[in-house]
Amino acid sequence: MTDRLEAILDEWLNEIDSEESLEARVAQQPALAKDLEPLLRLVLQLKSLRQEQIPPPAALQRGRQRLLSEVARLKEAEAAKKQGRPLLVWPSLQSLMRRSTVTIVLVALLLSAVLGVGTVAASAKSLPGDPLYAVKRAAEEFQLLITFDRQAKAQLMQQLDERRREEAKAIAGSQRIAELSFRGHVDLIEDAHWTVGGVVIRISAETVLEGDIALGTFVRVHVRSLSDGTLLAVRIAAEPEAAPTESMPSPTPKPTATFTSTPSKTPIPTESPPAQAPVQPPPLIPTPTSSRTSTPKPTVTQTATATAIPPTAAPPREVKVRFKGRIEAITAAAWTIGGQMVKVNAQTRIDESSARAAVGAIASVIATRQEDGSLLALEITIEQAEPPAEQPFEFQGLIDSWSSTQWVIGSYTVIITADTRIEGTPQKGLLAEVKALRRADGTLIARQIVIQLPQEEVQFEGVIQSISPTEWVVEGVIVRIDAQTVIEGTPAVGQTAEVQGLLLPDGAVLGRRIIVQTSATPTPTPA
Amino acid sequence: MQSNEESALLKRAREYDQAAIAEIYDRYSLRIYNYIYHRLGNAPLAEDLTATVFLRMLEAIRSSKAWQTSFSGWLYRIAHNLVVDHFRAGRQDDVPLDEWPVASHEHPADVAERSLTQQRLRAAISQLTEEQSLVITLKFLEGMSNAEIAQLMGKSEGAIKSLQFRALAALRRIIGGEEL
Numbered sequence: 001m002t003d004r005l006e007a008i009l010d011e012w013l014n015e016i017d018s019e020e021s022l023e024a025r026v027a028q029q030p031a032l033a034k035d036l037e038p039l040l041r042l043v044l045q046l047k048s049l050r051q052e053q054i055p056p057p058a059a060l061q062r063g064r065q066r067l068l069s070e071v072a073r074l075k076e077a078e079a080a081k082k083q084g085r086p087l088l089v090w091p092s093l094q095s096l097m098r099r100s101t102v103t104i105v106l107v108a109l110l111l112s113a114v115l116g117v118g119t120v121a122a123s124a125k126s127l128p129g130d131p132l133y134a135v136k137r138a139a140e141e142f143q144l145l146i147t148f149d150r151q152a153k154a155q156l157m158q159q160l161d162e163r164r165r166e167e168a169k170a171i172a173g174s175q176r177i178a179e180l181s182f183r184g185h186v187d188l189i190e191d192a193h194w195t196v197g198g199v200v201i202r203i204s205a206e207t208v209l210e211g212d213i214a215l216g217t218f219v220r221v222h223v224r225s226l227s228d229g230t231l232l233a234v235r236i237a238a239e240p241e242a243a244p245t246e247s248m249p250s251p252t253p254k255p256t257a258t259f260t261s262t263p264s265k266t267p268i269p270t271e272s273p274p275a276q277a278p279v280q281p282p283p284l285i286p287t288p289t290s291s292r293t294s295t296p297k298p299t300v301t302q303t304a305t306a307t308a309i310p311p312t313a314a315p316p317r318e319v320k321v322r323f324k325g326r327i328e329a330i331t332a333a334a335w336t337i338g339g340q341m342v343k344v345n346a347q348t349r350i351d352e353s354s355a356r357a358a359v360g361a362i363a364s365v366i367a368t369r370q371e372d373g374s375l376l377a378l379e380i381t382i383e384q385a386e387p388p389a390e391q392p393f394e395f396q397g398l399i400d401s402w403s404s405t406q407w408v409i410g411s412y413t414v415i416i417t418a419d420t421r422i423e424g425t426p427q428k429g430l431l432a433e434v435k436a437l438r439r440a441d442g443t444l445i446a447r448q449i450v451i452q453l454p455q456e457e458v459q460f461e462g463v464i465q466s467i468s469p470t471e472w473v474v475e476g477v478i479v480r481i482d483a484q485t486v487i488e489g490t491p492a493v494g495q496t497a498e499v500q501g502l503l504l505p506d507g508a509v510l511g512r513r514i515i516v517q518t519s520a521t522p523t524p525t526p527a
Numbered sequence: 528m529q530s531n532e533e534s535a536l537l538k539r540a541r542e543y544d545q546a547a548i549a550e551i552y553d554r555y556s557l558r559i560y561n562y563i564y565h566r567l568g569n570a571p572l573a574e575d576l577t578a579t580v581f582l583r584m585l586e587a588i589r590s591s592k593a594w595q596t597s598f599s600g601w602l603y604r605i606a607h608n609l610v611v612d613h614f615r616a617g618r619q620d621d622v623p624l625d626e627w628p629v630a631s632h633e634h635p636a637d638v639a640e641r642s643l644t645q646q647r648l649r650a651a652i653s654q655l656t657e658e659q660s661l662v663i664t665l666k667f668l669e670g671m672s673n674a675e676i677a678q679l680m681g682k683s684e685g686a687i688k689s690l691q692f693r694a695l696a697a698l699r700r701i702i703g704g705e706e707l
Contacts, residue, residue: 046667063578
């Protein structure tokens with residue numbers, strides 16, 4: 001008996017969508033009514049829950065980021081476990097060494113006597129995450145502590161900064177999981193990727209930015225390396241360039257001539273371009289870090305390194321700045337490059353020997369700062385053409401219009417290509433989920449469009465107020481017509497129609513079936 | 528039953544491959560969100576619990592307690608358990624009146640009554656067994672066919688028919704025969 005009831009219930013479930021259909025069905029099989037009617041009424045109640053329109057989720061992207069951060073953390077924990085990596089003792093050593101000269105002596109003894117000279121030497125090539133890395137950092141810190149000459153200390157700090165950057169590159173190159181920090185100048189800012197001191201880092205929505213950061217700002221970067229070789233920036237903080245490593249007070253006054261950290265986001269000053277009379281930098285302290293830098297051409301960091309050391313540097317008469325970035329806008333009077341507006345005039349040399357100047361291309365700029373604070377470009381070199389790189393971009397929105405070449409969905413226009421996969425039939429007002437590629441110029445190429453049909457069914461009756469091939473107005477309600485809409489009878493304005501359809505997110509109804517009732521005295525249809 | 532493609536994806540996910548886990552999230556998060564929303568009727572809460580479902584997935588993806596046959600079914604079960612926990616903790620706050628969706632043609636009193644009925648029905652579903660609750664939600668709230676539910680839950684269609692009958696009967700008993 002139960003099997004039979006189950007089978008009949010299942011059959012009826014698909015047929016019953018209203019009180020009327022339920023009563024009609026039960027009337028045909030009165031013998032089963034006692035058992036099944038209460039269950040079928042319950043089903044109608046359950047279906048009413050389904051008809052409730054689901055608000056589009058606003059925070060799923062945040063959940064995705066949270067999940068991926070957790071994945072990175074788990075991977076790192078796993079890698080540490082596999083390597084038998086001890087918990088970092090570095091912070092405790094660091095704080096220990098701050099205390100007194102007596103402690104310094106003790107630490108010196110600890111490093112050389114307990115660990116042995118060989119151990120310290122062996123740690124030199126260690127990287128963050130290696131067991132000997134804490135020894136390497138402790139040895140460096142000790143070296144800083146016993147260096148009392150100001151210039152020598154500054155030079156040592158620059159060497160250590162360079163070493164941290166090399167470590168970051170090595171970690172990224174070996175695709176190891178680690179957390180590390182380094183310092184350097186911001187020398188390139190693109191959408192999701194920055195270059196700091198020659199090290200490429202990735203910026204996410206969760207990256208914390210502290211301080212007034214622009215191209216050329218000296219910053220400390222805390223990154224987490226991922227297994228794909230990406231260095232994901234966790235925190236970027238502006239920092240005075242002359243400041244020593246985190247545990248040390250600054251021994252070097254900031255040279256006013258070569259380094260500005262004014263709120264006007266001044267890029268790094270540098271030497272003059274070859275075409276101009278060079279501004280002679282003050283006598284330089286030899287910097288062995290320069291020869292170790294893998295970047296073949298002089299970088300912003302190196303320049304700043306050379307000019308920032310002498311505490312008595314005299315301000316040059318004309319401060320020249322150099323920066324690099326993506327061209328965001330070009331007008332006759334000014335260009336915007338990497339977020340920085342720079343004026344151009346007849347004397348500005350535009351070097352297009354490598355690539356054509358266009359929005360999206362990468363350019364390096366040498367400019368002078370004018371009295372009013374603006375930048376005037378002396379030379380703009382286009383280094384790299386507009387990249388073909390395309391970024392994935394996903395969004396949801398209501399369909400506004402569509403054609404064979406482009407659709408307008410929400411506030412976006414997407415380009416349709418032969419490769420675009422479209423699931424569902426477009427209709428104005430329907431919700432569409434779009435997976436697209438965003439080109440450098442901002443255009444969106446649709447890869448996939450999934451059209452969501454609304455689930456809430458509506459039925460009403462009213463007077464037809466207007467008629468067009470795609471849209472009617474019935475009793476004040478916009479009823480959209482598509483190829484699936486079944487129209488029974490001959491429609492005319494003024495006649496009564498029964499509309500069955502789906503409630504669209506924008507409040508209109510997608511007509512599925514429209515029954516035009518025959519009127520004894522039809523109203524003439526306007527032309 | 529899993530496709531080879533999904534099996535490969537899950538194998539990579541077990542190795543904490545970020546791209547694989549991101550793909551899993553993209554593939555299932557909206558469905559899980561819809562499921563939780565139907566159970567709770569509260570969008571911010573559904574978003575929060577959706578994130579929790581995937582964090583739980585990550586915690587358990589290598590465990591022997593993870594899915595045996597259907598990965599998506601396992602995700603739905605995690606979601607179900609979170610919903611039940613939510614109801615057990617007594618956190619099913621009523622939606623404030625001004626947040627109820629009100630169609631222009633509806634009288635506010637009707638809207639209030641409808642919402643109360645829906646909340647009682649949702650609470651009653653959470654008192655069913657895990658399988659009964661899943662089949663009721665997937666069939667009547669998500670609109671899935673018996674075949675789809677059978678695949679998701681790793682059962683035969685006949686078993687699903689029996690399950691939905693028992694689930695409806697149990698739900699009827701929980702409600703106590705009173706008119707909703």
